[in-house]
Amino acid sequence: MDAISIGLLGLGTVGSGVITIIENHQDKLMHQVGCPIRVKKVLVKELGKDRAVKIDEAHMTTNIEDIINDPDIDVVIEVMGGVDKTKEYLLQAIKNKKHIVTANKDLMALYGSELLTAAKENGCDLFYEASVAGGIPIIRSLVDGLASDRITKMMGIVNGTTNFILTKMTQEGLPYDSVLKEAQDLGYAEANPASDVEGLDAARKMTILATLGFSMKIDLDDVKATGITTITEEDLHYAKQLGYTMKLLGIAQRNEGKVEVSVQPTLLPQSHPLASVHNEFNAVYVYGEAVGETMFYGPGAGSLPTATSIVSDLVAVVKNMRLGVNGSLAVAPQHEKNLKGSEEIYSKYFLRLHVKDEVGVFAEITSVFSKHGVSFEKILQLPVKEEDLAEIVLVTHLASLKNYEDILMELRDLKAMKEIKSSYKVEGSAGA
Amino acid sequence: MDAISIGLLGLGTVGSGVITIIENHQDKLMHQVGCPIRVKKVLVKELGKDRAVKIDEAHMTTNIEDIINDPDIDVVIEVMGGVDKTKEYLLQAIKNKKHIVTANKDLMALYGSELLTAAKENGCDLFYEASVAGGIPIIRSLVDGLASDRITKMMGIVNGTTNFILTKMTQEGLPYDSVLKEAQDLGYAEANPASDVEGLDAARKMTILATLGFSMKIDLDDVKATGITTITEEDLHYAKQLGYTMKLLGIAQRNEGKVEVSVQPTLLPQSHPLASVHNEFNAVYVYGEAVGETMFYGPGAGSLPTATSIVSDLVAVVKNMRLGVNGSLAVAPQHEKNLKGSEEIYSKYFLRLHVKDEVGVFAEITSVFSKHGVSFEKILQLPVKEEDLAEIVLVTHLASLKNYEDILMELRDLKAMKEIKSSYKVEGSAGA
Numbered sequence: 001m002d003a004i005s006i007g008l009l010g011l012g013t014v015g016s017g018v019i020t021i022i023e024n025h026q027d028k029l030m031h032q033v034g035c036p037i038r039v040k041k042v043l044v045k046e047l048g049k050d051r052a053v054k055i056d057e058a059h060m061t062t063n064i065e066d067i068i069n070d071p072d073i074d075v076v077i078e079v080m081g082g083v084d085k086t087k088e089y090l091l092q093a094i095k096n097k098k099h100i101v102t103a104n105k106d107l108m109a110l111y112g113s114e115l116l117t118a119a120k121e122n123g124c125d126l127f128y129e130a131s132v133a134g135g136i137p138i139i140r141s142l143v144d145g146l147a148s149d150r151i152t153k154m155m156g157i158v159n160g161t162t163n164f165i166l167t168k169m170t171q172e173g174l175p176y177d178s179v180l181k182e183a184q185d186l187g188y189a190e191a192n193p194a195s196d197v198e199g200l201d202a203a204r205k206m207t208i209l210a211t212l213g214f215s216m217k218i219d220l221d222d223v224k225a226t227g228i229t230t231i232t233e234e235d236l237h238y239a240k241q242l243g244y245t246m247k248l249l250g251i252a253q254r255n256e257g258k259v260e261v262s263v264q265p266t267l268l269p270q271s272h273p274l275a276s277v278h279n280e281f282n283a284v285y286v287y288g289e290a291v292g293e294t295m296f297y298g299p300g301a302g303s304l305p306t307a308t309s310i311v312s313d314l315v316a317v318v319k320n321m322r323l324g325v326n327g328s329l330a331v332a333p334q335h336e337k338n339l340k341g342s343e344e345i346y347s348k349y350f351l352r353l354h355v356k357d358e359v360g361v362f363a364e365i366t367s368v369f370s371k372h373g374v375s376f377e378k379i380l381q382l383p384v385k386e387e388d389l390a391e392i393v394l395v396t397h398l399a400s401l402k403n404y405e406d407i408l409m410e411l412r413d414l415k416a417m418k419e420i421k422s423s424y425k426v427e428g429s430a431g432a
Numbered sequence: 433m434d435a436i437s438i439g440l441l442g443l444g445t446v447g448s449g450v451i452t453i454i455e456n457h458q459d460k461l462m463h464q465v466g467c468p469i470r471v472k473k474v475l476v477k478e479l480g481k482d483r484a485v486k487i488d489e490a491h492m493t494t495n496i497e498d499i500i501n502d503p504d505i506d507v508v509i510e511v512m513g514g515v516d517k518t519k520e521y522l523l524q525a526i527k528n529k530k531h532i533v534t535a536n537k538d539l540m541a542l543y544g545s546e547l548l549t550a551a552k553e554n555g556c557d558l559f560y561e562a563s564v565a566g567g568i569p570i571i572r573s574l575v576d577g578l579a580s581d582r583i584t585k586m587m588g589i590v591n592g593t594t595n596f597i598l599t600k601m602t603q604e605g606l607p608y609d610s611v612l613k614e615a616q617d618l619g620y621a622e623a624n625p626a627s628d629v630e631g632l633d634a635a636r637k638m639t640i641l642a643t644l645g646f647s648m649k650i651d652l653d654d655v656k657a658t659g660i661t662t663i664t665e666e667d668l669h670y671a672k673q674l675g676y677t678m679k680l681l682g683i684a685q686r687n688e689g690k691v692e693v694s695v696q697p698t699l700l701p702q703s704h705p706l707a708s709v710h711n712e713f714n715a716v717y718v719y720g721e722a723v724g725e726t727m728f729y730g731p732g733a734g735s736l737p738t739a740t741s742i743v744s745d746l747v748a749v750v751k752n753m754r755l756g757v758n759g760s761l762a763v764a765p766q767h768e769k770n771l772k773g774s775e776e777i778y779s780k781y782f783l784r785l786h787v788k789d790e791v792g793v794f795a796e797i798t799s800v801f802s803k804h805g806v807s808f809e810k811i812l813q814l815p816v817k818e819e820d821l822a823e824i825v826l827v828t829h830l831a832s833l834k835n836y837e838d839i840l841m842e843l844r845d846l847k848a849m850k851e852i853k854s855s856y857k858v859e860g861s862a863g864a
Contacts (some may be wrong), residue, residue: 021580031766032579129577135723137577144576145561145569147464148453148743205597207642215463273729276708281725290453291567291740293713294730297705304722323757334463426814 017307135305199225204323243430442512449739567737631657675862
């Protein structure tokens with residue numbers, strides 16, 4: 001078989017990693033696919049720049065047409081990012097019968113279904129392992145490894161930046177702002193960190209995972225995301241004291257065919273497998289009816305880890321090319337979208353309140369909960385230093401989101417309520 | 433496409449799970465493969481027995497010929513166990529162009545290469561995800577997910593029985609014998625537990641993982657296995673005090689093309705991802721040159737988890753049947769076997785000694801190590817109660833296996849040496 005020709009869109013951190021792996025692992029790749037793989041053309045913004053990898057200028061272009069209209073090019077690897085323009089490029093490439101490997105979570109979360117349909121219609125593969133959790137082969141594990149099972153729950157630490165920040169805040173007792181600054185200095189967080197710290201990046205990844213895991217087209221708008229920007233040292237202190245660890249968690253759950261997907265800071269028991277996922281690492285916990293608990297752990301980003309997933313996808317494309325079966329294995333979602341209402345979404349909650357330190361306040365607060373049929377797993381009441389206030393920290397038993405939102409509204413209206421300091425989801429029970 | 437017909441060899445715990453999943457998940461399976469899947473015939477030892485799943489007697493047989501010679505049967509699922517007879521059955525089935533899915537680690541560790549070759553020659557698939565780490569899709573992750581990477585190290589907790597025993601011993605401070613008894617009562621350990629507790633079961637799984645991960649035919653005889661039967665409460669106490677957790681660990685490592693594979697109780701830093709794998713759970717930690725650290729966690733055994741892997745393999749077979757590409761993707765090992773000699777295998781070691789409590793003994797012992805160029809990371813010396821002895825506990829820096837074995841021999845010959853109480857591998861450095 002002739003060499004396989006790749007067109008690479010983008011030569012940033014991940015693009016350089018792709019070039020490095022294809023060069024360094026050529027032997028292994030050749031052994032697996034039976035032919036050489038060469039990068040024929042790389043799309044860059046400008047020529048003549050210093051780069052992490054050395055590439056002959058003859059192999060670079062600033063014109064997308066040189067790649068998507070080159071009949072020699074078999075596979076387009078997209079690591080340039082962006083959404084609308086990138087989508088047009090890829091659709092054009094697919095029309096020209098090129099297979100696609102992409103790391104673009106924004107694109108897949110918004111237009112994955114449209115792109116996958118176009119690919120299938122044109123007999124092309126479109127793989128996107130690198131779009132979720134960098135080097136962890138989670139998409140393959142959902143599609144192939146757990147193919148026979150019915151997945152009922154996925155929980156993911158799928159954003160390395162926020163996991164780094166929360167780990168540092170927890171381990172070193174530092175405030176959010178100073179740890180964010182450190183993460184920016186280390187290159188773990190961007191100058192404008194909004195997409196990470198507001199939970200949007202994690203929401204995109206959960207959209208992709210939920211669509212696959214539940215075989216149901218979930219849209220990014222269906223995923224409510226809350227970030228980590230308001231988490232305080234006090235919250236982490238109480239979490240620890242109660243036996244929990246705070247993580248920014250994507251949660252996708254299915255019950256009787258109905259689905260919920262969300263991203264928010266969540267208290268996990270310290271004994272939970274996800275609680276030991278530290279620093280910039282990612283992990284996805286998958287619960288299947290038959291298999292039970294599984295977890296997939298690894299680097300969520302970085303040049304070479306992400307490139308590993310991309311080149312592994314490329315290997316799959318080339319194997320399919322040899323067998324002449326590209327595009328044949330794609331399966332459309334099995335189920336119509338069916339989202340839970342807020343009265344069907346159940347969780348436990350952690351709540352921290354500042355109230356006036358008066359007789360009867362405690363009873364007033366607990367009566368709001370009992371009115372809605374919500375009871376407590378734990379309650380602490382403590383005085384607040386230098387103020388005429390008391391701090392109440394509580395963990396509820398399971399409550400519907402609707403009931404909980406009603407409770408929050410009623411608590412806010414209490415005369416004795418000074419401030420609802422914080423409110424978080426709680427998963428499982430800590431032994432403490 | 434017509435229904436796919438399965439012949440099932442064995443109807444024990446795992447076989448019943450296979451029937452259950454095929455029945456309960458028929459919708460999802462049908463959606464994925466585009467045709468119904470039915471179990472046509474089940475091989476059992478005797479008819480008319482009470483069973484966990486209900487099957488019409490017409491679908492059962494005690495005669496293997498009814499399955500391997502039935503031209504209707506497309507796929508044989510083997511969950512009967514055993515080696516020699518089972519191998520003959522499967523070779524015969526392959527000759528009759530039947531695809532194979534097996535959960536049989538003993539068979540795959542001993543004859544995997546022969547069976548895979550036969551399957552490829554006959555255009556048949558042979559998949560064996562369930563043979564290692566039950567419900568964890570580790571084989572797929574090595575073959576597909578990390579296809580582009582060069583794997584340099586794998587460490588596995590791949591035996592649930594021993595992990596259960598060590599977890600209980602560690603958490604509850606109980607002796608080996610009583611925990612083994614508890615494990616037997618709970619059904620986690622067999623009446624004759626030798627294959628688990630001596631490390632042989634783990635060695636079989638590491639043989640399979642190393643062969644795949646390093647693309648090199650490793651034989652079971654190449655894997656030195658030490659079990660957990662001599663681990664004492666004192667060992668676990670010291671391990672904990674030094675910041676380590678004891679695990680029965682399969683370790684497969686490659687350096688410059690040369691490979692070592694072993695199974696032994698090993699001290700892991702408490703912060704290592706594998707150290708939080710408790711009870712009967714399994715996990716495989718994989719280090720790739722490009723991807724870095726990954727870990728795959730889940731149930732290592734059990735009816736439904738193991739059956740999940742089997743039926744996922746079945747889905748892959750049926751997809752390949754639809755595309756007409758069975759047997760085409762199997763890749764023979766890329767490298768000739770190249771094992772490290774004992775002078776090339778490096779590790780740190782934990783050693784616990786009882787010596788006569790005399791002047792100069794300590795110097796005598798340390799001089800044996802320094803003679804072989806091995807230095808210490810940690811040393812404790814403590815008196816032994818009610819005896820005229822001292823206990824010395826030490827952790828070495830990296831030493832070659834050859835040097836370490838020489839050191840042990842020389843220590844045994846020292847006049848002041850009462851007993852070498854225990855000796856374990858140590859992975860990584862504990863902060864403590």
